[in-house]
Amino acid sequence: MTRHAAWKPSGTVRTRLTLLYTGLFLVTSTILLTVVNLLLTSALESRVSSITEDFPPFGELPPGAGPAPRAPGAPDRPVRPEVVDAMSGLPGAVLRYQWTVSAIVIAVLTVVSVVAGWWLAGRVLSPLRHITATAHRLSLSNLHERIALAGPRDELTDLADTFDAMLERLERSVDSQRRFIANAAHELRTPLSVQRAAIQIGLDDPLPDRLIPVREKLLTANRRTERLIDSLLLLAQAEHGPGGMEPVTLDPLVRQTVEETAADGVVVTADTRPVVVEGDPVLLGRLLTNLLQNAVRYNRPGGTVHVGLTATGVLTVRNTGPEVPAERIAELFQPFRRLHSRTRTADGAGLGLSIVLSIARAHRADLTARPNPGGGLELTVRFPVHTGAEPGGRRAP
Incomplete structure (x- = not known):
């Protein structure tokens, strides 16, 4: 059950942005009007005070005295006290009027800021509405669709491009999984069909001399099915990641694998240097075994490996054999893919190099392949060297 069934701008980011815009406007406008009103009040009080002090008091001139001196701009006759009192109260009246007008203006502009902030937030978040709608619409049947957000380069277009790149990777992964399931079903169906045919045909005649070849066919098909299932389980384990990482001395493991691999008429040579890598000993051993078995199996009679x-942790396995087209090398690492122009036998399940690639990725190693000029293939695995242990330490089993 999804948390949000559809895009709901109200009550979420749009509301918060609107409140943020309005709050910023109220704070800045209130500070501005307060400062302006206080400065205006101070200026009015100072000006009125300086003027009233220059007015001659009414009725205080001595008899026979001449006209009192007056300041520039002051009246030439005494001013009544009520006029002076009125002028003294002028700053307060102006300030009250100013605060009233300011409050009305702030109230009106607050309403305007809410409307403008709501509209502006909607404009800013409209690309997110498009991204969300596309994400809700996508499923396994339409992973080919993309957001393809247009507009200037900004954080939202970067987000949309990131989603598009993720969708592309997801589409490739789903396609690879579909091909894997189809190929696995085909590979598992073949030995089972052989077993069924051997049982149906071979057991029609229950004579002992007919049971021997039937038994051999059943055992062969059973062993092939067992190897295939083991390979599938190992591939799943490699893709899930190693169970435990530890320093592994790789050179004795390479020599041990060379000694234990059946040469089958192929000359195998090794040139190793001491090196320690970080990894899972069991998976590293399987990686070396698959590389050598692949090099021996897909070789020519009397060839070399x-x-x-x-x-520096660079492992190279080079063999002889028929020429390999460079454009088809990527197919070698796909599950159940075989280049029949290279094969000497059909015993393999087509998972050897797929397992090697998964193990290499799990150990943060780079796996590359290139065809040899005279035929055959060269596989190179570059392991990150473990610097916390000296060569000759822990050896892989």
């Missing part, structure tokens, strides 16, 4: 390991 050379295994090299440098002190």
Whole structure:
């Protein structure tokens, strides 16, 4: 159950942005009007006080005295006290009027700021509405669609482009998973069909001499199915990630794998240097086994396989054999894909290099492949070297 069934701008980001815009306006306008009113009040009081002090008091001139001196701009005759009192109260009256007008203006502009802030927030968040609607519309059947947000380059277009890149990766992953399931079903169906045919045909004649080849066919198909299931489980484990990472001395493991691999008429040589890498010993052993078995199986009679390991963690496996088209090398790392022009046998399930790629990625290693000029393939795995342990430490089983 999703938390939000549809895009709801009210009560969420749009409301908060509107309140933020309005609050900022109220704070700044209130501070501005307060400062202006206080300065105006101070100026009025100072001006009125200086003028009233220059007015001659009414009725205080001595008899026979001449006219009192007056300040420039002051009246030439005495001013009544009520006039002086009225002028003294002028700043307060102006201030009250100013505060009243300011309050009315702030109230009106607050309403305007709410409306303008709501509209502006909607304009700013409209790309998010488009992104959200597209995300709700997408499913496994229309992963090919993209947001494709137009407009100037900003944070929202960057967000939309990031979603588009994620959708592209997700689409490739789903397509790869669909192909994997289809190929796995096909590979599992083949040995089961052989078993069923052997049982149906071979057991029609229950004579002992007919049961022997039937048994051999069933055992062969059973072993192939078992190897395929083991490979699928190992591929799933490699894609999930190693169970535990520890320093592993790789060079003795390489030599051990070379000694245990059946050469099948192929000359295998090794040139290794001491190096320690961080990884899962079991998965690293399977990576080396698959690389060597692949190099031996997909070779020519009397061919060679050379295994090299440098002190910088670069593992190279190079074999002879038929030429491999450079444009088809990427297919070798896809599950259940075989290049029949290279194969000597059909015993493999097409998962060897897929498992190698998954194990390499789980160990943050780079796996590359290139065809040899005279035929065959060169696979290179670049492991990050473990700097916290000296060569000759923990050895992988």
